[in-house]
Amino acid sequence: MNEKVIERFRMMGLIEGGSLLVLVFIAMPLKYWAGIPEAVRLVGSLHGFFFILYVLMIVYTTFKIRWSLFWAVSAFVVAFIPFGNMILDRFLPRTFIAKEV
Numbered sequence: 001m002n003e004k005v006i007e008r009f010r011m012m013g014l015i016e017g018g019s020l021l022v023l024v025f026i027a028m029p030l031k032y033w034a035g036i037p038e039a040v041r042l043v044g045s046l047h048g049f050f051f052i053l054y055v056l057m058i059v060y061t062t063f064k065i066r067w068s069l070f071w072a073v074s075a076f077v078v079a080f081i082p083f084g085n086m087i088l089d090r091f092l093p094r095t096f097i098a099k100e101v
Contacts, residue, residue, distance in 0.1 A: 016054040017085030
């Protein structure tokens with residue numbers, strides 16, 4: 001059961017992290033270098049939506065598998081760092097899924 005919760009969390013983290021990367025490395029340069037502000041408006045709105053879903057997934061995962069405060073805060077903090085979710089993702093399988101096997 002916990003494995004499915006972690007897999008859902010990982011998927012949402014990768015989606016949210018990917019949207020941050022698209023916003024920072026594609027949409028922002030399009031806005032400032034190519035003069036296309038619509039790129040940030042569109043991608044920023046999508047990223048905001050994915051971020052809210054990600055925060056809700058952190059809350060769900062915390063209660064469902066009884067995450068410690070450390071993991072919940074860490075998951076929130078990495079959402080603000082480009083590639084942060086990808087780094088956190090590498091630790092999750094070893095830490096939670098491997099325990100259940």
